[in-house]
Amino acid sequence: MITLVIYDITDDTVRNRVAKACKQFGLSRIQKSAFLGDLPSAKRKELISRLRRILGNSKGNIQIFVLCRADFALREVIGDVEFEEDEEIILV
Amino acid sequence: MITLVIYDITDDTVRNRVAKACKQFGLSRIQKSAFLGDLPSAKRKELISRLRRILGNSKGNIQIFVLCRADFALREVIGDVEFEEDEEIILV
Numbered sequence: 580m581i582t583l584v585i586y587d588i589t590d591d592t593v594r595n596r597v598a599k600a601c602k603q604f605g606l607s608r609i610q611k612s613a614f615l616g617d618l619p620s621a622k623r624k625e626l627i628s629r630l631r632r633i634l635g636n637s638k639g640n641i642q643i644f645v646l647c648r649a650d651f652a653l654r655e656v657i658g659d660v661e662f663e664e665d666e667e668i669i670l671v
Numbered sequence: 672m673i674t675l676v677i678y679d680i681t682d683d684t685v686r687n688r689v690a691k692a693c694k695q696f697g698l699s700r701i702q703k704s705a706f707l708g709d710l711p712s713a714k715r716k717e718l719i720s721r722l723r724r725i726l727g728n729s730k731g732n733i734q735i736f737v738l739c740r741a742d743f744a745l746r747e748v749i750g751d752v753e754f755e756e757d758e759e760i761i762l763v
Contacts, residue, residue: 583675583736585677585702585705586702587702587703587704587705609734610677610678610679610732610734611679612679612704613677613679613734627749630749634749634750637750638750638751639750640702640748640749640750640751640752641748641749641750642701642702642746642747642748642749643746643747643748643749644675644736644738644742644743644746645742645745645746646736646738646742647739647741647742649739650736650737650738650739650742651736653736653737654734654735654736654737655719655734655735656732656733656734656735657719657722657723657726657732657733657734657735658726658729658730658731658732658733659730659732660679660732
């Protein structure tokens with residue numbers, strides 16, 4: 580199943596830790612605050628626990644969506660992605 | 672089908688126009704740069720055309736995902752949403 584993680588976090592340290600966790604789980608950055616990738620259910624749950632621990636009591640919001648192949652095939656992408664801060668942004 | 676729109680747009684005017692279009696189509700804001708809602712397929716396609724016109728040649732990236740009910744039921748939300756700039760943010 581495809582996992583999509585989007586987040587809205589002001590604190591740089593927390594936000595960078597969230598991005599790092601997503602990368603460690605093999606997700607690819609598709610926007611500044613969005614990661615996407617194929618994860619088995621158990622791994623997705625592990626990632627969710629990790630993200631919950633990282634956010635802790637800090638301000639912010641993280642949302643995790645799951646997409647089956649049929650849903651993912653309907654994805655639409657408009658415009659290009661800008662590379663920022665030497666961070667790799669990939670349109671998978 | 673549930674439609675999720677996420678965007679990464681630097682220009683304030685373009686970004687606000689994207690948000691306004693999402694609202695006009697009845698989507699609810701779930702993060703600063705993410706809208707979610709139930710749209711019939713024809714309306715979703717109309718929204719995509721509108722967003723494509725709004726972005727035009729401006730820098731930025733908009734991604735539209737479709738989620739069936741089964742996928743949407745697996746959504747996880749971590750943390751709270753902060754209200755900013757008098758804009759309504761709703762966790763639907």
